[in-house]
Amino acid sequence: MRVERLPAWGALGLDEAVWNRLVARSSTDVPFLTWQFQTAWWRAFGAGPLHLFGVQDGAGEWVGALPLYEVAGSEGPVLRVVGGVDVADYLDLVAVRGREEEVWKALLGALAGVPWRALDLRPVPAESPTPGLLAALASAAGLACRAEREDRCPVLDLxxxxxxxxxxxxxxxxxxxxxxxxxxxxxxxxxxxxxxxxxxxxxxxxxxxxxxxxxxxxxxxxxxxxxxxxxxxxxxxxxxxxxxxxxxxxxxxxxxxxxxxxxxxxxxxxxxxxxxxxxxxxxxxxxxxxxxxxxxxxxxRRYDFLRGEEPYKYGFGATPRDVLRVTLERV
Structure with missing residues (x-):
């Protein structure tokens, strides 16, 4: 696996078409991770350093991406996923299904060279591989991992x-x-x-x-x-x-x-x-x-009321789905 630090959106061939195909092959295949949503959010709200990572396998195929931006924290820089918790209801690693572990391993290695105190991933679907994988990989990377429920999305199977x-x-x-x-x-x-x-x-x-x-x-x-x-x-x-x-x-x-x-x-x-x-x-x-x-x-097949448990959503027959906040901290 080779991790590339992209200097800008669309660099090194990871353009809109490639990005969206990668999202479509991901476990968390949601509109909030698409090129359209991500780049619109960055143009409106982006500030501070952008840490845009792409991951290629040995054949040179893009198999993962992690768009992060940096904010100041009380104990040092905090990295968050582009998309913003205020307007995105699901955010996560973008990675080909089944290859999440090797992509996360490669990214944690690359992130070791970036100054940060915490990696704040939210809101992550509870069924995503990310919480379990990071819990298993954290200690070997000198990190502490914590996952907690942040909210719920009432969802209706149609x-x-x-x-x-x-x-x-x-x-x-x-x-x-x-x-x-x-x-x-x-x-x-x-x-x-x-x-x-x-x-x-x-x-x-x-x-x-x-x-x-x-x-x-x-x-x-x-x-x-x-x-x-x-x-x-x-x-x-x-x-x-x-x-x-x-x-x-x-x-x-x-x-x-x-x-x-x-x-x-x-x-x-x-x-x-x-x-x-x-x-x-x-x-x-x-x-x-x-x-x-x-x-x-x-x-x-599904109607998603997204985050928030307002009573009217359950009046339509929805059932709750957890979303998590997953935090990695350097120890």
Whole structure:
């Protein structure tokens, strides 16, 4: 194994196409590790040194990548995965399935020559090989490893039909969902979805306005840098076929907006916005239900509500999946 320290994104042949093929072959094959998301995040939020590592096997094939950036810690530099815990729901090593151990061994050897106090990996899916491998490899590298649950992502395994989905809900949840869908009919609901860059761009202003209005604190979260990141990432992901921006009209106004990621057999509810004055018609529940129905009709296997255990997610029948914070520290 040979580890290359890349001077910039796309250097040494590890370009967008190669990167995304590598992500697709990884155990953690998620949109947050794609070239589109990673580079958009770096342009919006990147600061401090970038430690961009690529790993090649003896045949010269790229088999792993680890994009890290450096922040100041109280006891020395801390390395984190590019993508940012505030906006990425899963981050991890990018490595060909089955080769994670040799890739991690090579990377730990290369990282020995970099000044850092801690490697802070988060949020890592609990089923990733990373926590177990780093726990096994840490002591030989003079490191201490700690893994702890950081959050949960409620996830819904999708059946083949909408009727089967409804039948799988508890009696109470099924009754509540049907009641809210019927009540919204009085407001003549109409749903629009955009999946092209042009359609996503056209709906983004509406989405952002609803996002900022829907909850205390969201306007503060969606500052100028966050908006720039969202706009760039949304268009780039849509161009790759991985994004959908949904709008729900009630009467003559947009009452809800959802930004979903459609990637690798999973639809993920990434972000949302709602009109507070339309709360009586449960616009968020209505629009989420329509995105689930659409995902089933289009053959997706999973619907991921992503991080956060808000009760409404479990009302749709989701079950929790742990995400971890894995920390390596020099001892």
């Amino acid at each position: 059946p083949p039909t909408w009727d089967a989905y409804l039948a799988g809900l508890s009696g109470k949840d099924r009754h509540e969902l049907r009641r809210k869908l019927r009540r919204a009919e009085a407001a003549r609901p109409r749903v629009e979805v955009g999946r092209t860059p042009a359609a996503v761009t056209a709906a983004t202003d509406t989405f952002l306005a609803l996002h900022r209005k829907s909850k205390v604190g969201k306007a503060r979260f969606m500052d100028d840098r966050m908006e720039a990141f969202f706009r760039e990432a949304a268009v780039a992901l849509a161009a790759a076929g991985w994004a959908a921006l949904w709008l729900l009209w009630l009467e003559d106004r947009v009452a809800a907006a959802l930004f979903c990621l459609e990637y690798g057999g999973t639809v993920a509810l990434y972000n949302s916005g709602f009109e507070p004055d339309a709360r009586a018609h449960s616009p968020g529940v209505v629009l989420i239900a329509r995105t689930i129905e659409d995902a089933i009709a289009r053959g997706f």
